[in-house]
Structures are given as structure tokens and as C-alpha cells.
Amino acid sequence: MSSPTRPTLKSIARRLGISPSTVSRTLNGQGKSNRISDATQQAVREMALELGFAPNRLARSLRLKKTATVGLVIPDVSNPFFAAIAHEVAVAAREHHYSIALCDSQEETAVEVESLESLAHWHVEGLLVCPVGESGEHFRDWERGGTPLVVIDRVPPGCDFPSVTSDNRGGAKDATRYLLECGHRRIACIQGIPTTSSNEERLAGYREAMEAAGVQVDERLVVGESFLEEAGYCGMRKLLGAKPRPTAVFAFGNLLALGAMRAVRERGLTIPSDVSLIGFDDYPYADHLAAPLTTVAQDCRALGRRSFERLYEAICSGQPAERACCRVPTTLVRRESVRSWE
Amino acid sequence: MSSPTRPTLKSIARRLGISPSTVSRTLNGQGKSNRISDATQQAVREMALELGFAPNRLARSLRLKKTATVGLVIPDVSNPFFAAIAHEVAVAAREHHYSIALCDSQEETAVEVESLESLAHWHVEGLLVCPVGESGEHFRDWERGGTPLVVIDRVPPGCDFPSVTSDNRGGAKDATRYLLECGHRRIACIQGIPTTSSNEERLAGYREAMEAAGVQVDERLVVGESFLEEAGYCGMRKLLGAKPRPTAVFAFGNLLALGAMRAVRERGLTIPSDVSLIGFDDYPYADHLAAPLTTVAQDCRALGRRSFERLYEAICSGQPAERACCRVPTTLVRRESVRSWE
DNA sequence: CCTCTTAGCGAAAACGTTTGTGCAACGCCT
DNA sequence: AGGCGTTGCACAAACGTTTTCGCTAAGAGG
Secondary structure (H helix, E strand, O other), X not given: OOOOOOOOHHXXXXXXXXXXXXXXXXXXXXXXXXXXXXXXXXXXXXXXXXXXXXXXXXXXXXXXXXXXXXXXXXXXXXXXXXXXXXXXXXXXXXXOOOEEEEEEOOOOHHHHHHHHHHHHHOOOOEEEEOOOOOOOHHHHHHHHHOOOEEEEOOOOOOOOXXXXXXXXXXXXXXXXXXXXXXXXXXXXXXXXXXXOHHHHXXXXXXXXXXXXXXXXXXXXXXXXXXXXXXXXXXXXXXHHHOOOOOOEEEEOOHHHHHHHHHHHHHOOOOOOOOOEEEEEOOOHHHHHEOOOOEEXXXXXHHHHHHHHHHHHHHHHHOOOOOOOEEXXXXXXXXXXXXXXXX | OOOOOOOOHHHHHHHHOOOHHHHHHHHOOOOHHHOOOHHXXXXXXXXXXXXXXXXXXXXXXXXXXXXXXXXXXXXXXXXXXXHHHHHHHHHHHHHOOOEEEEEEOOOOHHHHXXXXXXXXXXXXXXXXXXXXXXXXXXXXXXXXXXXXXXEEOXXXXXXXXXXXXXXXXXXXXXXXXXXXXXXXXXXEEEOOOOOOHHHHHHHHHHHHHHHHOOOOOOHHHXXXXXXXXHHHHHHHHHHHHOOOOOOEEEEOOHHHHHHHHHHHHHOOOOOOOOOEEEEEOOOHHHHHEOOOOEEEEOOHHHXXXXXXXXXXXXXXXXXXXXXXEEEEOOEXXXXXXXXXXX
């Protein structure tokens, strides 16, 4: 009872007493060019409809060497930032009649490696990946396959695939400059995974702005080593213990900011009167927080869409996408988590 | 240069001067049972390693009639609630060596229908779907295919597939009772899509609690018709305009609560002094909101995991999963968005 | 009546696997 | 020497498509 064996080209052909090729051609709109009579075409279409025929895409893909599928590898889909990217990719893929195979690498490089292999087995036509970022060795293997790949958000060290990322340096620079303009001088930052490009760029932007303003960076004030909430919490605890305490903190990720807020709160302090905070990434809730969060908003939708489109072009052209990095601008959205000193 | 044609069973066989079947058997660990000599097996394995052989899962699936893939259809992956489910499903799938094909139905039934079709073409072995919920007609077609399907969160009208949902009625009852205990009597609610089971159940729980407390439900105080943020906003605006104004509002979704907060804020009012608010769904940010949100927390992880596991069992057993609905308990997390009247 | 088009379709190979069956060659027993 | 069991592998079909090539029959032209 379970499987009434879906109809196939063959079964349709058999019922009509014709050959599978004829059925295939009509159903693919090649009836005219192959001189299938209108009568036959009619019959085929009717029968297909009646039986609810759906072509087996496995067989089709095998034959055509085209799967119309792209892989999407994401460190954690439940992170709103990545979720937004995934959403946009899914929408774009649908528009182009592509399917997407999703893997959640759980922020672990080992899982990421495994995911890449799995997707290779499925012969996806292209790969979109937000790398965990610690290492990029395993991407070498992928490269040999000749399947296009586009990296999103974080570029792992030693990886020169085409990428789509936010303008991290610019964003961080804007944020830091803003803090400086507000009169802050002891500005700390809680960074993410230090080896990732996005982190490095943000750090660079931070340093650059500090330097331009002629204020020395106190190295004890740059803390953190992962993008997770816990790291934000620990980082902020450490910073609050420092003396003199920094007057402003720049958190390099949404989860980091969240953890930082938890630490501040736990200490009985308030933002921004006791300490100012700026985050990276925006989200709908930011507006309603106890201290509405000033943050460097990334355009997740653009990230998702642009990356899919670059990949799609590469797939269609048969060429790997241009190695160049595509930068999506960020915008500083000013809310109320930064205190102004005059 | 693009495609150096990945190695196949055949190519390995040719190089070694043996037959593809032998290669297949060794690589599948059936060497012993098929009396392939150790020498041959050695040679095969080495060659496979050297060429970086990866079996073509399309061909494999075609032959085996097993794709080791499940479809996941979600109304909006960027919604934290669904994102959490997706994450958990992805993790569970990986543990069972299953791949997942993702579709975002964009909260539109038409897209959902299309997604189902697409996934059927791919011959996924099972389907997990969080339905948009307006209608369940199109699920009938799926049923004929004999492929197991599990519905998550919302059960559309007239759909009797196995499902995994939160204990919506219980959760809503708890929340309403809590409001009553706090002394509220004029309690409004902003509902989501009225035809969905989750909405109906929440509404039922609300009514039940009200009735049990002997307070009449004022029908003008139940507003709303979608789960989107905008609906929450409009709903709250309407409620704030009512006279006498309700003292408490129960929003049936996370986005609804968000929209409601926006409306309150815009009106220059505060939660909970001017109006109390309870939400449905929990999220990490709730703690840090201006008025830390009291909410009925759903166990998204359990929802995701349980649904995958039910599906997996159905797949393995060859039977469709039990029609019964699996209920995941909710917990009321009390924060500070509800004012207590004595 | 013979050839040439052209319309209309079928046969078969191929994509890369898996698997049931067949079949040599070898050793062993009687 | 003949029979038998075992070892070690090859052949071929099948999964459901797509596509190249070619075939037949009818009509047109001479």
C-alpha cells in the first residue's frame, strides 16, 4: 500500500503503445521540432495529466549532468544573521528554479568538511558557504572538482575563492569614529574568531579609526575569541573588571553584543550610563531593547542575494566566478546605547 | 579546464583491469561476503583514494530507490522560531546521515504547493513541513505518493497527517490564567491566521481560562489575522484605541508581540505600566528588552528533533507515521512585561 | 513507375550505480 | 580419473531519463 510506484515515461508510453522517446520529447516541448503529430502530443499530455506524471529528477540529472541544485552551508541557521541570508538565498534560488541542499555546520570545521563532501557526492552545481572560518584547507579539495563556490561573510585564511562580504572595515571604522565623536577614549572591543577575515577587517577598521583620531589602542582592551554569546559574556566581564574601566565597548557580532549585555546587567550596571555599547549586525529586536542598540547593520538580504547571483552566473558561464571580493556596504544605525560625553 | 570529470566506478575498474561490480562491492564493504581477494580489495581501495573517488549519489539513488534526503518546507527561515526548528532538523538529519532539501514558502500557499511538487520530483524519502496553514488541500496529492510527511507547528484545516506541535491550548491557558491572577480582567488578544490549528488552539486556551475564571470575553478585543509583525502593530493600535482600553494583551506569536511593542512605543506608552503584554515563542533577546517579555516559550529544539525522528521512523518502517499528534509542552517564562494589580 | 522528400516515430545507447547469476579454475576426495 | 565444493571474479540487467540516428510510409516530382 505504501508505494503505488509513480508513473514513469515508460509506463505512459506503454499505455499509449508508443515509445518513451516520443513521450519525453512531447513533455519537454520538443514535439514540434521532432515532428510529433498533434494527435500524439495531445494523447501524451492527457495521459501524463491523468496519471499525475512527474519526471524523476534523479534520472534526469544523471543523464543531463545537471542537478539544478546548489549547496548551502551555514554555521548555525538559528542565528538570525545567517537565517536571513539563508532566507534570501532560498528565495533567489526559487526564482531561478534551483533547489537548495542545506547543511548546518554547527560552527565546527569538522562538520563543515563533512558537509562539503556530502554535497559533492550529490553533484550540486555550485556551493554557497558561510565558513566557520578557522581554516580553509578543505576548500582546496573542492576547487579541484571545478564546481563554482562562493564564500559569504567570512573568508577563511588562505582561501581565495570569490566572496561576498560586508564592508567590515568601513563599518567598524564608522562605529569607532562615532564613539570617538561622542567623546569616548577608552574604547574596548570584543572580537570574534581572530583568524576570520571579517574579524580581522573589523579590527583593522577599529584600529584605523583610533589611530586617525590619535588615540592609542590599549591591547588589554581587545578581548574575545569566538562569535558565540558566551564569549561576549566573558569578554564583557573581563572588560568590566579592568581599571580604569573602558567607557565604551564595540562588540563584533550580534551574539557577542547579547552576551555583553547579559554581563552588564548581571553586574547591576546600565547601558549607556555606565558603559556604552555598539554591536555588529542589526535585528528587529534591537529597537525594543532596554537600551536600544546602536549597531553596524549588515545588509543580510543583499549578502544572500548577491552571493546567489554570483554563483548563478558562474554556473551558467561555466567559468568560476571572478575571484574578486564583492563588498556590501553597512550602515550605522544610531539608537541609544551610546552615551555622549562632552 | 572546468570539469576534469570526476572518477567513476568504471574508470577505476578500467585502470585496474577488473569489472565495475568488483569495485562497487569492495567499496561497499561487501568484499568479504562476495569473496573478493584481499589483494584486489587493496588495489581498489588504493586507487579509489588516489583518484579521490566519490560515488555519484544520483546514480546510486536511482538504482537503490533511496535518496537519503528529506524535504523541509518552512514559511520563513528568517523567523527565529522557524530558524530554530530548521537548525534542529538539520542537526538531527546529519546524525542519521540524511541530507535536507530546503524550501522557503515565503508564507504563501502557492509557493508551498510548488515546493511540494519540486520535492516530489526529487524523490525525497520524507517531508517535514511547517505549513502556511490557510489551506491543506494540496497535501492530499502528496498523500497519494505514499511518502511519509510530518507536519510541524501549524496543522492546516482538513489535514490529518501526523504532526508535532506545541501544547498551544495549555500554553495559552497558562498565560491567560497568569494574567487573571495578576488581577487583569480586560484581556485582549492579537491572533495569527485564524484558520490555523495553532491559532485556534491558543484562542481556545484563552477562552477556556477566561471562562473558568468567570470573566466574559469581549469579542471586540480579539483582533488580528496574520502572524506578521505588521499585524501585531495594527492589532495593538486598534486595541489601544478601544475604550475602555484593555489592561493586558496576549500576542499569539513572536512577530506579533514585536509589532505590538512598536505600537505601544509609538503611542508614547510603556509596558507594563500602561498595558501588560504576553507573547508566544521565546527568544534570546526577550531578556534584554525594555520590558523583558513574559512569554509562552515553545521548545523549538524539541519540535524540530521530534518531528525529524517521527519522520525517520516512518521512513524506516515503511509505514506512514501514526496519525496521532505529538504535543510538546510549553513553559511560561515570567519576566517583567506584566503588571500586577492587587 | 521510379526516385526523392518529408512527416512521424522507434531503437538503442548513455549517465553511474547495484546485484543476481554464471562460470572458469583450482583443490580435494574417493 | 571423475565428481564436487570453493574461490574469485565478470556479465548483464536494471533504475528513469535524454538524444542521436535511422527507419518506414506516404506523397511529390519526373
